[in-house]
Amino acid sequence: MQKRQGELSTPAPAPTTAHPRRARTVGVGRAHAKTILVGEHAVVYGAPALALPVPQLAVTASAGWSAKALGEEGEVTLTMTGSPSRPVATQASDGLRLLTREFRTTHDIAEDLHLDVVLDCAIPPGRGLGSSAACARAVVLALADLFDREIGEQAVFDLVQSAENVAHGRASGVDATAVGAPGPLLFQQGRAQELPIGCEGLFIIADSGEVGRTKDAVALLRDRFGQQAGAREDFLARAGELTGAARRALAATRPEDLGPHLSAYHQLLRTAGLSTARIDTLVRAALDAGSLGAKITGGGLGGCMIALTRSDQAGAVTRRLHEAGAVQTWVLPLTTRA
Structure with missing residues (x-):
């Protein structure tokens, strides 16, 4: 399909193999905040919105794996750095666990591995700056890095969007796109164009x-x-x-x-x-x-x-x-x- 003029490119994800390639013991992924200039709420109904990246507010995810202990429950442990008063919010953590499950299913990650993810996030949550989407994107990229997977932007978007739908209900997709955008963008109905x-x-x-x-x-x-x-x-x-x-x-x-x-x-x-x-x-x-x-x-x-x-x-x-x-x-x- 021909790319529209000015549209952000979305390379197709590369094929993966059936078994994890454990090339690293730690994978790292990063994303940044965003701000909506105009178009809030209308974008949920298909109208355009203008968004700006906020690169000085960033999140880094570090992911590691270990053999699952006998009787151990759960597939992933999520930890937020900082004070004990800053836990990963329940809805956000539910979304991150969902995208982690989807990632391991899509990329054939062995079920006997337990994942440990640490989030170092400078984006204050609940402020309209895309904290949940940025954390989700950073986690996806950290997992891809950990397991040496090539993953295209569309696949990243789909995983982040699945987490956003858990956190916010019907998410427009603008946050999932803007937290990885290199510059200002126009977003409408799932498509982003450079602004x-x-x-x-x-x-x-x-x-x-x-x-x-x-x-x-x-x-x-x-x-x-x-x-x-x-x-x-x-x-x-x-x-x-x-x-x-x-x-x-x-x-x-x-x-x-x-x-x-x-x-x-x-x-x-x-x-x-x-x-x-x-x-x-x-x-x-x-x-x-x-x-x-x-x-x-x-x-x-x-x-x-x-x-x-x-x-x-x-x-x-x-x-x-x-x-x-x-x-x-x-x-x-x-x-x-x-």
């Missing part, structure tokens, strides 16, 4: 400290659509309009044209009941400090917000966000990309 960038600036991501609940947010919006005639159509039409406008603004040379589309999308999500008082406070603080636009990012009901600023505003905006209650912030450069 040309013609303007420069800085995005500041601020953590509200509230744990977002993507699964609950998706259910809340779905219920709202079911209760109000035409609500789904109106939401998707407005979301598509703003996403298209944001895409054109990104390709142009004026970041000030992009900012209002971000703020308008925040209002769309806020009207749908997906923001919180703390997120709204951070959005107002960013705008008052001179940001060109600001919005919630991710599923909502907590999590993070993102603000677009000029480079000479970044310090003032960051200070104002912390004064308004942000528990941590990160700077993400917006640079031209053909």
Whole structure:
């Protein structure tokens, strides 16, 4: 099948042999965070979304194997580094165990092996930054490295998506794609395209400290659509309009044209009941400090917000966000990309 212009290539997975090739005692895999610029929730219904990788927030998975002890139950042990208060969330761990089982079935990994996976994750969970998808991708790549398997991007995506569906319900696939993307992308209905960038600036991501609940947010919006005639159509039409406008603004040379589309999308999500008082406070603080636009990012009901600023505003905006209650912030450069 011919690849569409600008579409990210998806090489087919290489064939595997029937028996594990134990070339390594430890396999390593890595992935990074992502942020949704515009298109949250609408992307679940087939509308486009714009996503940016956040490479400074990363996860590394280390996988090893050992002979299963007599009477030992379970196929994999998952451990998260850091303090004891940061266990792997139940839904996330269920998804990781599922993809591990699928990996071993697909690649004929012997059943008498017990897998030990350690996750070193700098991506705060429940913040709309793709923590669960990034962990899943890192685990898949670590297993492929451990057992010396060549695995194509489509196979990686399918495994990550299976874990995401456990963690979040009906996952759009944008997180599973964006946590491995080398640059900004347009995602729609399972397809990703590189996103040309013609303007420069800085995005500041601020953590509200509230744990977002993507699964609950998706259910809340779905219920709202079911209760109000035409609500789904109106939401998707407005979301598509703003996403298209944001895409054109990104390709142009004026970041000030992009900012209002971000703020308008925040209002769309806020009207749908997906923001919180703390997120709204951070959005107002960013705008008052001179940001060109600001919005919630991710599923909502907590999590993070993102603000677009000029480079000479970044310090003032960051200070104002912390004064308004942000528990941590990160700077993400917006640079031209053909």
